[in-house]
Amino acid sequence: MADSTTDRCQQTPPICPCISNLPLDLPSDPVCPLSLFTRTVGLNGCRDAPDVLSGRSLFPRPEDEELTNLNWLHESSNLLNSFGDPVLRSVSPVLELDHSDGGPPSPSPLPTGSATSDPTFDLKQNPNCKPPYSFSCLIFMAIEDSPSKRLPVKDIYNWILLHFPYFANAPTGWKNSVRHNLSLNKCFKKVDKDRSQRIVGCGRVPVIRGRLCCEL
């Protein structure tokens, strides 16, 4: 394996800026329209989530005993709406998301250094800088940014490429990592395409159970 540390622009990612903005008024157990999947929003990767979310009775729950269980995050039926578009804007170095008309996001550059609170993540100065987000977080954001809250893998790829040009020039192994995360991480669940009328092919929904969040 190549020395992956050499192409990483940041060395000590800041902690979880999106979660830090998370309004924690979480309703209980919304169910996805497909009924097959409990729509629990979830992201792995934030070791500080329990701290960030301190004061909430998110743990423990019997079904949350697994480390990858992210129900705490997914207890909001519209998590990223709770985050708000500013959050998505804040995490994408290239996009200002404007979904007010339901249309696709249109790329527009952000001010230098606005992508995250990490001063080392500067798209203008480092266009190929690796985003300071875990794959779990990227996948989560992609899914949550979709109107139906579920995406086929290809669209997850496209979302990541659209928002983070780093991956356009990155080795294709990142797609394998995306798939690996989708399979391994319990915060994502596959949706049977036959039960989804809004997507082509199978899709993924984020499932928040446990200790997920963005690692920043």
Add this chain to the structure above:
DNA sequence: GTAATATTAAACATAA
């Protein structure tokens, strides 16, 4: 030093 977690790579299976 240890455990947990993330990343990356690889092999393999399955479906379109």
Add this chain to the structure above:
DNA sequence: GTTATGTTTAATATTA
């Protein structure tokens, strides 16, 4: 047969 997708395993790096 090819490609995309999905699962699993393993090695390695990072962090608490």
